[in-house]
Amino acid sequence: MTRTTQSHANAVTTLIASATGFYQRGWMLGTGGNLSVALRDDPVVFLVTASGRPKGKLGPADFVEVDAAGAALSPDAPKPSDETLIHAALYRQTNAGAVYHVHQISAALCSTLDEAQGFVELTDIEMLKGIGVPARAVARIPIVDNDPDIPALAREIERVMNPEVPAVLIRRHGVYTWGPTADDAHRHIEILDYLFEYRCRLAQLGR
Amino acid sequence: MTRTTQSHANAVTTLIASATGFYQRGWMLGTGGNLSVALRDDPVVFLVTASGRPKGKLGPADFVEVDAAGAALSPDAPKPSDETLIHAALYRQTNAGAVYHVHQISAALCSTLDEAQGFVELTDIEMLKGIGVPARAVARIPIVDNDPDIPALAREIERVMNPEVPAVLIRRHGVYTWGPTADDAHRHIEILDYLFEYRCRLAQLGR
Amino acid sequence: MTRTTQSHANAVTTLIASATGFYQRGWMLGTGGNLSVALRDDPVVFLVTASGRPKGKLGPADFVEVDAAGAALSPDAPKPSDETLIHAALYRQTNAGAVYHVHQISAALCSTLDEAQGFVELTDIEMLKGIGVPARAVARIPIVDNDPDIPALAREIERVMNPEVPAVLIRRHGVYTWGPTADDAHRHIEILDYLFEYRCRLAQLGR
Amino acid sequence: MTRTTQSHANAVTTLIASATGFYQRGWMLGTGGNLSVALRDDPVVFLVTASGRPKGKLGPADFVEVDAAGAALSPDAPKPSDETLIHAALYRQTNAGAVYHVHQISAALCSTLDEAQGFVELTDIEMLKGIGVPARAVARIPIVDNDPDIPALAREIERVMNPEVPAVLIRRHGVYTWGPTADDAHRHIEILDYLFEYRCRLAQLGR
Numbered sequence: 001m002t003r004t005t006q007s008h009a010n011a012v013t014t015l016i017a018s019a020t021g022f023y024q025r026g027w028m029l030g031t032g033g034n035l036s037v038a039l040r041d042d043p044v045v046f047l048v049t050a051s052g053r054p055k056g057k058l059g060p061a062d063f064v065e066v067d068a069a070g071a072a073l074s075p076d077a078p079k080p081s082d083e084t085l086i087h088a089a090l091y092r093q094t095n096a097g098a099v100y101h102v103h104q105i106s107a108a109l110c111s112t113l114d115e116a117q118g119f120v121e122l123t124d125i126e127m128l129k130g131i132g133v134p135a136r137a138v139a140r141i142p143i144v145d146n147d148p149d150i151p152a153l154a155r156e157i158e159r160v161m162n163p164e165v166p167a168v169l170i171r172r173h174g175v176y177t178w179g180p181t182a183d184d185a186h187r188h189i190e191i192l193d194y195l196f197e198y199r200c201r202l203a204q205l206g207r
Numbered sequence: 208m209t210r211t212t213q214s215h216a217n218a219v220t221t222l223i224a225s226a227t228g229f230y231q232r233g234w235m236l237g238t239g240g241n242l243s244v245a246l247r248d249d250p251v252v253f254l255v256t257a258s259g260r261p262k263g264k265l266g267p268a269d270f271v272e273v274d275a276a277g278a279a280l281s282p283d284a285p286k287p288s289d290e291t292l293i294h295a296a297l298y299r300q301t302n303a304g305a306v307y308h309v310h311q312i313s314a315a316l317c318s319t320l321d322e323a324q325g326f327v328e329l330t331d332i333e334m335l336k337g338i339g340v341p342a343r344a345v346a347r348i349p350i351v352d353n354d355p356d357i358p359a360l361a362r363e364i365e366r367v368m369n370p371e372v373p374a375v376l377i378r379r380h381g382v383y384t385w386g387p388t389a390d391d392a393h394r395h396i397e398i399l400d401y402l403f404e405y406r407c408r409l410a411q412l413g414r
Numbered sequence: 415m416t417r418t419t420q421s422h423a424n425a426v427t428t429l430i431a432s433a434t435g436f437y438q439r440g441w442m443l444g445t446g447g448n449l450s451v452a453l454r455d456d457p458v459v460f461l462v463t464a465s466g467r468p469k470g471k472l473g474p475a476d477f478v479e480v481d482a483a484g485a486a487l488s489p490d491a492p493k494p495s496d497e498t499l500i501h502a503a504l505y506r507q508t509n510a511g512a513v514y515h516v517h518q519i520s521a522a523l524c525s526t527l528d529e530a531q532g533f534v535e536l537t538d539i540e541m542l543k544g545i546g547v548p549a550r551a552v553a554r555i556p557i558v559d560n561d562p563d564i565p566a567l568a569r570e571i572e573r574v575m576n577p578e579v580p581a582v583l584i585r586r587h588g589v590y591t592w593g594p595t596a597d598d599a600h601r602h603i604e605i606l607d608y609l610f611e612y613r614c615r616l617a618q619l620g621r
Numbered sequence: 622m623t624r625t626t627q628s629h630a631n632a633v634t635t636l637i638a639s640a641t642g643f644y645q646r647g648w649m650l651g652t653g654g655n656l657s658v659a660l661r662d663d664p665v666v667f668l669v670t671a672s673g674r675p676k677g678k679l680g681p682a683d684f685v686e687v688d689a690a691g692a693a694l695s696p697d698a699p700k701p702s703d704e705t706l707i708h709a710a711l712y713r714q715t716n717a718g719a720v721y722h723v724h725q726i727s728a729a730l731c732s733t734l735d736e737a738q739g740f741v742e743l744t745d746i747e748m749l750k751g752i753g754v755p756a757r758a759v760a761r762i763p764i765v766d767n768d769p770d771i772p773a774l775a776r777e778i779e780r781v782m783n784p785e786v787p788a789v790l791i792r793r794h795g796v797y798t799w800g801p802t803a804d805d806a807h808r809h810i811e812i813l814d815y816l817f818e819y820r821c822r823l824a825q826l827g828r
Contacts, residue, residue: 126380
């Protein structure tokens with residue numbers, strides 16, 4: 001199956017719309033998180049948010065084209081996100097058309113609650129369907145440690161990825177997701193917040 | 208009493224306005240939920256959201272006219288919502304002008320808290336009036352299991368419907384409501400979230 | 415001191431702006447709550463929201479001019495809010511230029527938490543200043559029972575009103591506030607939600 | 622290093638944009654909070670919000686130019702914020718281009734939870750980077766008492782300031798932050814709310 005790609009111009013529009021929506025919901029406060037969309041396949045080229053930009057007011061100059069190894073294609077480009085290597089790893093391991101990473105409080109809380117067992121387990125929730133899991137299946141979202149060594153963190157994410165669940169949590173940090181298209185990745189982010197909030201609030205209720 | 212109906216064009220405007228509002232409040236994240244408005248009566252024809260569309264950006268092409276049995280009227284129409292049969296059952300059992308279904312976290316939490324007793328019981332809350340219940344009456348909102356067999360789920364909803372309370376919860380899934388007009392169904396959705404949040408937050412406080 | 419009044423046209427603009435803001439924050443979901451502004455003094459005439467209108471989309475026709483006894487001035491006017499007598503009582507007892515009543519979940523929760531003692535007690539919170547109370551004073555916001563007999567409810571509110579705190583809670587229902595101007599009443603509503611949320615969330619934390 | 626400054630006109634635009642965003646998130650309800658931007662250095666002149674203005678609808682007339690001692694430069698200016706002396710102290714102690722103070726419920730809650738130990742301690746959270754702290758460092762945000770004597774409060778803030786963390790909490794009141802530019806101060810406010818919410822919600826979960 002070939003990878004879905006977008007033109008540079010469409011990718012900019014897509015990523016600004018997603019970032020704006022996520023910022024408004026409090027999932028990309030400050031400069032937190034990073035988003036990318038695939039522009040070409042085989043080898044992959046993707047457009048990723050530049051490092052350190054406030055996610056509530058991105059403009060066309062706040063994105064960088066990078067190659068499969070995560071290196072900027074142009075010497076004049078701004079510095080790509082510090083976590084670009086994680087995006088590169090996820091494009092390598094999947095057929096994703098987009099990779100989205102946000103800093104939801106719900107994700108940070110769930111990653112803390114379940115850090116000892118190394119995964120968040122969700123089952124018997126209708127909204128699991130929104131990340132491609134049958135409602136009654138058992139979904140395990142892996143949790144990796146928040147390693148400041150990004151190449152090591154990228155390798156760890158590749159190691160723990162669950163082929164049946166398009167998400168990985170970084171402990172006390174946030175969540176990565178991906179999908180065949182940017183619409184899928186966007187939907188996954190919204191559904192994951194619902195699932196994490198549901199899990200945290202049930203825990204607050206002693207369940 | 209005859210059923211209140213809208214023209215196709217008005218129904219599209221109504222449903223987009225409701226979906227947009229519900230999406231902004233986090234009640235239709237991703238593609239979650241489905242909404243319909245009656246277009247004709249005796250036999251009923253209704254306009255329902257198409258399957259799998261993101262509820263935050265619906266357009267005129269994201270709706271399908273279906274008959275009383277839930278079948279699309281036109282062979283060229285998109286696939287109607289997977290849960291269209293539930294809408295059909297509710298139009299059959301009531302004089303509803305609209306049937307709304309959303310995925311509120313508050314609804315999923317209450318359906319989980321009270322799953323053993325099979326209903327959420329609410330009383331002595333002013334906002335009950337907003338779903339047509341006197342403030343001091345005892346309202347029981349039935350909870351049905353989240354059966355992936357939609358015809359069976361529709362029959363179960365018909366079986367448990369409480370004629371005095373226009374709402375049914377699906378366990379760990381969401382809530383269905385209906386009303387004489389789309390404005391009524393919209394108001395019910397807003398009131399139900401208030402009631403479910405109030406019940407959950409009181410439970411968090413040990414009440 | 416004479417009462418601050420607005421023209422009919424300005425009062426409509428003021429009340430729609432307040433209702434829209436409160437609706438967006440979830441404090442006037444459905445048709446919940448009612449707002450008024452004084453138009454004339456001695457005897458008072460005020461403009462109040464009509465009964466049963468959705469507070470998220472009020473228009474100029476959704477208001478009624480009423481006299482000091484709460485009766486509509488024009489026979490052609492829509493039915494005023496069911497709780498207009500409470501507004502009339504508050505204008506009688508105070509020099510208010512506006513009376514605002516909303517259905518905040520935080521208000522309903524606090525009124526439930528403290529129903530046995532009959533008041534919510536707040537102290538040592540900077541935001542108390544926003545309702546005219548020194549930060550270190552002890553503010554007691556009275557809680558009255560949610561009596562469906564509105565004349566009786568209005569009398570009970572007059573009886574318990576605390577001259578030092580411009581707010582009364584109705585148990586499991588909502589809050590009334592008032593102020594010299596509509597800007598004051600609007601500010602009070604915002605501050606009260608902050609205070610009630612702070613008190614509820616501290617209680618969730620076992621404080 | 623010289624201080625970053627803005628023109629009066631740019632500072633007004635910056636402060637209105639920040640206040641509007643903070644108001645929408647519920648961090649500047651009513652007239653709560655105050656914001657300033659440096660206009661000149663050596664000696665510093667800064668533009669600060671006028672006293673008692675509703676933060677959701679600031680206009681160009683709602684700001685005052687003040688000198689390093691916090692006195693208005695023009696006799697015709699509106700009264701500067703009651704807490705202007707705190708801004709003056711923070712400009713004196715730092716190279717800040719902006720000083721922001723908001724009334725987040727999360728800040729009030731954390732300042733209450735940790736009042737006995739006199740600081741909020743945060744560690745092992747990725748978002749610490751957003752306030753300039755390495756994710757695995759231990760950040761201590763000092764808490765000062767909510768002294769109504771503003772000169773005394775300003776001195777106490779100067780005394781407890783932690784050079785490694787650009788934030789001070791006032792007990793049951795709110796948070797002050799600052800940064801080289803207004804963008805930095807704005808980002809700090811957003812990140813601090815995330816950090817305080819994370820800390821409070823973990824505490825609700827018994828962690």
